[in-house]
Amino acid sequence: xxxxxxxxxxxxxxxxxxxxxxxxxxxxxxxxxxxxxxxxxxxxxxxxxxxxxxxxxxxxxxxxxxxxxxxxxxxxxxxxxxxxxxxxxxxxxxxxxxxxxxxxxxxxxxxxxxxxxxxxxxxxxxxxxxxxxxxxxxxxxxxxxxxxxxxxxxxxxxxxxxxxxxxxxxxxxxxxxxxxxxxxxxxxxxxxxxxxxxxxxxxxxxxxxxxxxxxxxxxxxxxxxxxxxxxxxxxxxxxxxxxxxxxxxxxxxxxxxxxxxxxxxxxxxxxxxxxxxxxxxxxxxxxxxxxxxxxxxxxxxxxxxxxxxxxxxxxxxx
Numbered sequence: 001x002x003x004x005x006x007x008x009x010x011x012x013x014x015x016x017x018x019x020x021x022x023x024x025x026x027x028x029x030x031x032x033x034x035x036x037x038x039x040x041x042x043x044x045x046x047x048x049x050x051x052x053x054x055x056x057x058x059x060x061x062x063x064x065x066x067x068x069x070x071x072x073x074x075x076x077x078x079x080x081x082x083x084x085x086x087x088x089x090x091x092x093x094x095x096x097x098x099x100x101x102x103x104x105x106x107x108x109x110x111x112x113x114x115x116x117x118x119x120x121x122x123x124x125x126x127x128x129x130x131x132x133x134x135x136x137x138x139x140x141x142x143x144x145x146x147x148x149x150x151x152x153x154x155x156x157x158x159x160x161x162x163x164x165x166x167x168x169x170x171x172x173x174x175x176x177x178x179x180x181x182x183x184x185x186x187x188x189x190x191x192x193x194x195x196x197x198x199x200x201x202x203x204x205x206x207x208x209x210x211x212x213x214x215x216x217x218x219x220x221x222x223x224x225x226x227x228x229x230x231x232x233x234x235x236x237x238x239x240x241x242x243x244x245x246x247x248x249x250x251x252x253x254x255x256x257x258x259x260x261x262x263x264x265x266x267x268x269x270x271x272x273x274x275x276x277x278x279x280x281x282x283x284x285x286x287x288x289x290x291x292x293x294x295x296x297x298x299x300x301x302x303x304x305x306x307x308x309x310x311x312x313x314x315x316x317x318x
Contacts (some may be wrong), residue, residue, distance in 0.1 A: 001087040002075070003034050012037075016089055019062065034087065041068070060089075067093045094153050109183040111161055112168040120182035124242055127194040128235055138235040139196035142249040143171070143208065146227045146261040148187035152220075159219050160187075163226065166218030174204070174211050190249075196234065198266075205264035213262060229256040230264035238267050272290055 002011040012020075012029045020040050024027045029037060038046040043063040057071040073086040107119040115123070127138045145151075145167060152160035164187060171189060172181050179194040189207070193201065212228040231253025233239055236249045248268040255265040 001037070001088065001089070002036065002084055004084040004120060004240065005082055007033055009037065010084065011033055019066075019068075019089075025294075034178075038070070055305070066091060067096045112165055112183050114168055114172075114189075115182040116182060117182065117184045120180065120184070120192060121242060123180055123182075124245070126186035126194055128242065131235060134195075137196040137198075137237065138245075139191075139193035139201045139232060140235070140245045140249045141193070141205065141208070141230055141232050142246070142253050143189050143191070143213075143230040144182070144230050145187040146229055146252065146257070151222070151226075155219060155221060159221070163218045166215070166227070167212060167226065170211055171208055172216045174207050179204075198234070201232055201234065201266065205232055205266070207262050227262035228262050229253055231256055232239060232264065233268070234265040235267070 001013070004010050008031050008116045009029055009033075011028055012022075014024075014026065017023070017026050017029055020029060020037055035046045038060060041062050042060050055072045057069050060068045060070055062068060064136055069090045069092050071088050071090075073088065077087055084157055107115060109116045113266055114266050123146045124138075124140065131138045144162070148160065148163070151163060155163075164183075168181070168183065168189065171191070174285060175191060177193060178195075184190050184194070191204070193204070209228060209230055213225055214224065217226065231251065232251045233245045233248035233252060239245045251268050252265040256263045261266070
C-alpha cells in the first residue's frame with residue numbers, strides 16, 4: 001500500500017484489497033486515510049501511526065484471526081523530498097502461533113493443561129523469596145493417585161490419561177485463586193500455597209483427599225472409588241530450600257501411603273509438630289556471603305540485618 005504526503009491511500013495491491021474485503025474493486029480503497037483501512041483489518045479503532053524512517057513495525061490481528069506485521073518505508077524524490085510512505089504487510093500467523101504453542105508447552109503439561117514441574121519450581125522459588133521478606137509460611141503439597149499403576153495396566157494408557165485429567169479437574173476445584181496446581185509427572189501432582197497457615201493447610205489437605213475419594217468415577221469400568229495420598233511440607237518449618245521442601249513433602253507422602261493410603265501427612269518425621277517461622281532466619285544468599293567472607297578473610301561478617309557492604313570493604317581476589 002502507498003500513501004501520499006496528505007496521508008491518502010494512492011495504491012493498494014490485490015492481496016491487501018482481498019484482506020480488506022474490497023474484492024476486485026481496488027478503487028474503493030483509494031483516497032481513504034490508512035488508519036481507516038487498519039481499523040477495517042482489525043475491527044478495532046486504530047490511530048494513525050507516525051510515518052518516520054525509524055517507525056517501529058506494528059502487529060495487527062485481523063478479524064479472521066490472522067496476524068500481520070506492518071512496516072513503513074519512506075519514499076523520497078531525487079532531491080530527498082518526501083513523496084509518501086510504502087506500507088508492507090507480512091502474514092506471520094503460522095510463525096506466531098508456533099511460538100505461542102512452544103511458550104505454552106514450555107510451562108504447561110500437555111495432557112492436563114496444568115503447570116509443569118519446571119514452571120512450578122519457578123513459582124516456588126518466587127514464593128520462598130517473598131516469604132523471606134514478608135515472614136510468612138509457604139506450603140508445598142505432593143499428591144498421587146493410589147494404585148494408579150494397577151488401573152493403568154488394566155485399562156491402558158488411554159484409560160489412565162482419562163483418569164489423570166479427571167482427577168486434575170477435581171483437585172483444581174478445591175484450591176483458591178492464589179494457589180497453584182501443577183503436574184509433576186506420571187500420577188504425581190503438586191499444590192503450592194504461597195501464603196499458608198497450619199490450620200488452613202490441614203483443612204486443604206483433608207478437603208483434597210475427601211474430594212478425590214468422593215468424585216464420580218472417571219472410568220465406568222472402575223469397580224471402586226479412586227483415592228489419593230498427600231504429603232505436605234512447610235517453609236521454613238520443615239525445610240529452608242526448594243530441594244528440602246520437595247524431599248520433605250515426598251517423605252510425608254510416603255508416610256501417608258504406608259499408613260493405608262487415602263490420607264495425608266505433614267512434615268518430614270511422623271509426629272513432628274510444625275514450628276512457628278524463625279524470625280531470625282536469614283535469606284540464604286546473605287548467609288552464604290557472610291560465610292564466604294568469614295572463611296576467606298578471617299574478618300567478622302556484616303551484621304545479619306545488613307544486606308549491603310560498604311564501598312571500602314575489600315574482598316579477596318578469586
